Amino acid sequence: MLKIKGVSKTFNMGTVNEKKALNKIDLQLEEGDFVTVIGGNGAGKSTILNMIAGVYPIDCGYIYIEDENISLYPEYKRSKLIGRVFQDPMMGTAADMEIQENLAMANRRGFGRGLKWGIKGNEKEMFKEKLRKLELGLEDRMSSKVGLLSGGQRQALTLLMATLQKPKLLLLDEHTAALDPKTAKKVLQITKEIVEADQLTTLMVTHNMKDAITYGNRLIMFHEGEIIFDIRGEEKSKLKVSDLLQMFENAVGEEMDNDTLLLSKD
Numbered sequence: 001m002l003k004i005k006g007v008s009k010t011f012n013m014g015t016v017n018e019k020k021a022l023n024k025i026d027l028q029l030e031e032g033d034f035v036t037v038i039g040g041n042g043a044g045k046s047t048i049l050n051m052i053a054g055v056y057p058i059d060c061g062y063i064y065i066e067d068e069n070i071s072l073y074p075e076y077k078r079s080k081l082i083g084r085v086f087q088d089p090m091m092g093t094a095a096d097m098e099i100q101e102n103l104a105m106a107n108r109r110g111f112g113r114g115l116k117w118g119i120k121g122n123e124k125e126m127f128k129e130k131l132r133k134l135e136l137g138l139e140d141r142m143s144s145k146v147g148l149l150s151g152g153q154r155q156a157l158t159l160l161m162a163t164l165q166k167p168k169l170l171l172l173d174e175h176t177a178a179l180d181p182k183t184a185k186k187v188l189q190i191t192k193e194i195v196e197a198d199q200l201t202t203l204m205v206t207h208n209m210k211d212a213i214t215y216g217n218r219l220i221m222f223h224e225g226e227i228i229f230d231i232r233g234e235e236k237s238k239l240k241v242s243d244l245l246q247m248f249e250n251a252v253g254e255e256m257d258n259d260t261l262l263l264s265k266d
Ligand SMILES: Nc1ncnc2c1ncn2[C@@H]1O[C@H](COP(=O)(O)OP(=O)(O)OP(=O)(O)O)[C@@H](O)[C@H]1O
Pocket: 011, 012, 019, 020, 021, 039, 040, 041, 042, 043, 044, 045, 046, 047, 048, 222
């Protein structure tokens, strides 16, 4: 489904600020894989998502989605294949447009500019049904401006928009990190339901070790631009935070000292 082979990225090459963010990454995702991605600050998690989405060019290697080599595609062309949700609830939706207008815009993704923006009757019903499933009461506020929504409601809407036209790949970049714990849990539950219902191939970056264990069928950990382990299937389902800490120590040769990750331990 997604195939990354030998991908490296160095920022500010040849300057005093040179930083190798990714070092020869190999990663293959099967159709329907829901992979959680964990790692300390600066480990390379966002960079790998940016490489896949085409925000920056890769230095070497290649990226395939199904049989399509997307390595040289510009970002806009990849966005037809990829849905993405960011940490910031202000991104991904248009605040001064109505909920239903935002959904209509998302529903036209990949169909060019020729289509009229008007919302069709059957679309309205479909939006209402999808919003009802979120259980946030948004189905009764379809003509409200998105700017009036809370952060959690906005992230749930962004998630719906990113998956309305089923993407080949869904990228979630710490999409619950800016929410309070209760709201984050709700948005993660919605994420799980959407991903499972559509069998979406998903990469979800998180700082929260427990969430990385709870969600998905596979977990990978980044450290200093490399994938240091990849756990799946039964091994993943039995995993505890203490196992993750031990595996980190075995792979890196020292105890984990990353505060952000350790805060999510208990
Ligand atoms: N646009 C950029 N220009 C220069 N350096 C960058 C850029 N983007 C990332 N980096 C550097 O690359 C390294 C990896 O960063 P990245 O954002 O991928 O880490 P991360 O694992 O997502 O960390 P965090 O959890 O802190 O977001 C870091 O040292 C970072 O400073």
